[in-house]
Amino acid sequence: MKVYIKKALNNRLFMVLFFLAIITVLIPIFAPYTAPHDPLAQDYKNAMISGSAEYPLGTDQIGRCILSRLIWGGRTSLLIVFVVVAIVFVVGVTLGMISGFYGGWIDMLITRFTDLVMAIPSTIFVIALVSVLGPGLGNTILAMSLVGWTEYCRVSRALVLSVRENTYVEEARLGGLSRFQIIRRLILPNTIPYLLVNVTQDIGSTLLTLSGLSLLGLSSQPPTPEWGFMLSEGRKFIQSAPWLIIYPGLYIVIHVIIFNLLGDSLRDILDPRYEKTKNRKRSAKKWLERN
Amino acid sequence: MVKYIIRRVLIVIPIMLILSFFTFSLTFIASSDPVTLQLESMGVKADAETINAKREELGLNDPFLVQYGRWLSGVLQGDFGNSYKSGVPVMQEFTKRLPNTLALTASALLLTILIAVPLGILSAVFQDSPLDYLLRLISFLGVSMPSFWVGTLLMLLFGVKLKMLPIQGSGDFKHLILPALTLAIWMTCLYIRRVRGSMLEEMNKDYLVGGMAKGIPRRRVILRQVLPNSLLSVITMFGMSIGALLGGATVIETIFEWKGVGKMAVDAISIRDYPVIQAYVLWMALIYVMVNLLVDLSYLILDPRIRLEGKNI
Numbered sequence: 001m002k003v004y005i006k007k008a009l010n011n012r013l014f015m016v017l018f019f020l021a022i023i024t025v026l027i028p029i030f031a032p033y034t035a036p037h038d039p040l041a042q043d044y045k046n047a048m049i050s051g052s053a054e055y056p057l058g059t060d061q062i063g064r065c066i067l068s069r070l071i072w073g074g075r076t077s078l079l080i081v082f083v084v085v086a087i088v089f090v091v092g093v094t095l096g097m098i099s100g101f102y103g104g105w106i107d108m109l110i111t112r113f114t115d116l117v118m119a120i121p122s123t124i125f126v127i128a129l130v131s132v133l134g135p136g137l138g139n140t141i142l143a144m145s146l147v148g149w150t151e152y153c154r155v156s157r158a159l160v161l162s163v164r165e166n167t168y169v170e171e172a173r174l175g176g177l178s179r180f181q182i183i184r185r186l187i188l189p190n191t192i193p194y195l196l197v198n199v200t201q202d203i204g205s206t207l208l209t210l211s212g213l214s215l216l217g218l219s220s221q222p223p224t225p226e227w228g229f230m231l232s233e234g235r236k237f238i239q240s241a242p243w244l245i246i247y248p249g250l251y252i253v254i255h256v257i258i259f260n261l262l263g264d265s266l267r268d269i270l271d272p273r274y275e276k277t278k279n280r281k282r283s284a285k286k287w288l289e290r291n
Numbered sequence: 292m293v294k295y296i297i298r299r300v301l302i303v304i305p306i307m308l309i310l311s312f313f314t315f316s317l318t319f320i321a322s323s324d325p326v327t328l329q330l331e332s333m334g335v336k337a338d339a340e341t342i343n344a345k346r347e348e349l350g351l352n353d354p355f356l357v358q359y360g361r362w363l364s365g366v367l368q369g370d371f372g373n374s375y376k377s378g379v380p381v382m383q384e385f386t387k388r389l390p391n392t393l394a395l396t397a398s399a400l401l402l403t404i405l406i407a408v409p410l411g412i413l414s415a416v417f418q419d420s421p422l423d424y425l426l427r428l429i430s431f432l433g434v435s436m437p438s439f440w441v442g443t444l445l446m447l448l449f450g451v452k453l454k455m456l457p458i459q460g461s462g463d464f465k466h467l468i469l470p471a472l473t474l475a476i477w478m479t480c481l482y483i484r485r486v487r488g489s490m491l492e493e494m495n496k497d498y499l500v501g502g503m504a505k506g507i508p509r510r511r512v513i514l515r516q517v518l519p520n521s522l523l524s525v526i527t528m529f530g531m532s533i534g535a536l537l538g539g540a541t542v543i544e545t546i547f548e549w550k551g552v553g554k555m556a557v558d559a560i561s562i563r564d565y566p567v568i569q570a571y572v573l574w575m576a577l578i579y580v581m582v583n584l585l586v587d588l589s590y591l592i593l594d595p596r597i598r599l600e601g602k603n604i
Contacts (some may be wrong), residue, residue, distance in 0.1 A: 211439075212437065215545070238443065238446060242447050253432075256436070
């Protein structure tokens with residue numbers, strides 16, 4: 001673990017992205033200070049303007065500041081995303097670890113169940129669930145969590161299986177460590193770094209899924225600002241006020257890009273395979289040059 | 292191998308039965324009463340007695356399993372009941388919309404494959420060249436953008452600014468272009484990454500160098516050996532894409548008002564039109580099971596390693 005942290009600290013790209021990611025989280029947390037206006041305040045005199053000194057990103061149909069709504073909307077959107085990712089991470093990894101470590105019928109039960117959930121197309125499942133439960137923050141989170149954990153379960157199960165075969169795990173067991181201790185002290189530290197890559201990349205994709213749900217009117221309810229919902233509102237004014245869809249979309253894209261890049265660079269740091277392939281290619285090239 | 296195929300096909304039946312049971316249970320988890328919903332959609336405000344009579348008439352007071360059995364036998368004969376909202380048989384509505392979804396699926400997939408596979412190969416073969424960086428940048432941006440946002444931007448450009456194409460609607464070719472393009476852009480970016488990744492993985496294997504050492508030109512080894520091997524893993528993804536698209540690209544169909552099955556499902560869900568939802572979920576399950584079956588069988592044909600394993604079963 002310490003090796004990875006050192007590697008990460010030395011990787012300039014990763015540090016820049018990490019810094020950016022922290023900022024994207026801080027902006028909505030300190031929304032009262034970072035947002036220029038009240039996100040719900042209506043300024044009818046300045047409704048539907050495309051941008052001015054006072055309203056940098058323009059205003060919507062009832063004169064609300066787009067930038068402020070985006071900043072405040074981050075509270076809802078990012079909160080949902082982080083909660084969902086946290087839930088699916090904990091649930092998925094726990095199930096995957098149990099499944100991989102204990103094996104036998106527990107393993108079979110969990111694997112079959114995972115397959116079953118994966119068999120259901122996730123968008124449709126989420127849409128159906130939210131519509132049965134009724135739209136709202138809690139239900140959106142619940143529905144997205146119910147389908148999201150499967151990938152973590154599979155990945156962590158596979159990781160446990162590969163770590164379990166190491167002799168030091170066997171030695172630890174002979175040394176008298178309980179199963180729980182082995183998982184906590186030996187298996188978790190060896191698998192968590194790889195799962196973190198999934199987590200960062202998941203933040204981006206969850207954000208995209210969420211905005212799709214909001215577009216269908218299944219997520220937060222007005223007047224709470226939320227990114228996907230702003231997009232869906234803006235669509236009504238595509239002819240007269242295109243900035244109402246352009247800016248919220250860009251805002252989402254920027255966030256997704258930051259977290260996706262962060263995931264990519266994290267993978268480069270953690271996964272030794274990527275170094276190896278580069279070297280191998282280089283050696284193959286050298287070999288060809290020599291001949 | 293024949294035995295394997297038969298077993299693989301037969302296992303579809305219990306899976307479909309389980310899924311149909313889940314589908315039907317949907318109605319029972321829901322808090323709202325179908326009869327009230329139906330009467331309300333007709334504009335009737337009914338008292339408890341009428342509702343109960345209607346429930347009796349529809350057999351909704353029977354035990355759960357009896358109702359399920361009746362529904363299932365209807366389904367097996369192609370009868371999914373009538374839509375609560377329009378009163379039209381669900382099957383009729385469904386078959387009316389399916390061609391639209393099929394057209395969208397086929398055109399989006401065709402575009403994707405025609406663009407993504409060659410670009411993915413180029414990107415891998417010329418790894419770390421400017422072309423590779425450009426393609427990686429484009430595909431990275433593509434997968435980071437919400438597809439419906441891209442769709443809206445296309446609408447804005449071609450529909451509002453250039454006035455070349457209609458913004459929304461469904462049916463003819465002109466209306467098909469924008470939604471197909473939107474889906475294709477997103478999927479192309481996804482596939483370029485995938486094709487590039489699996490090509491690179493194969494190219495790192497020793498047989499490329501081995502082949503070249505034997506004096507076979509690099510291009511030939513790549514085209515004859517690397518390409519078929521790397522496309523194998525793309526097939527699974529391709530199958531999943533077909534499945535997802537046949538289920539109707541819900542969001543894209545919604546923003547473009549393309550009258551496909553995905554849009555039908557979203558509309559049905561928002562007004563809790565259960566017969567339609569049930570039919571749709573079963574349709575999705577059927578697609579998923581069939582696509583998986585086809586992917587497995589295609590492996591059987593394309594990959595000798597799996598084919599030999601199949602013999603041993």
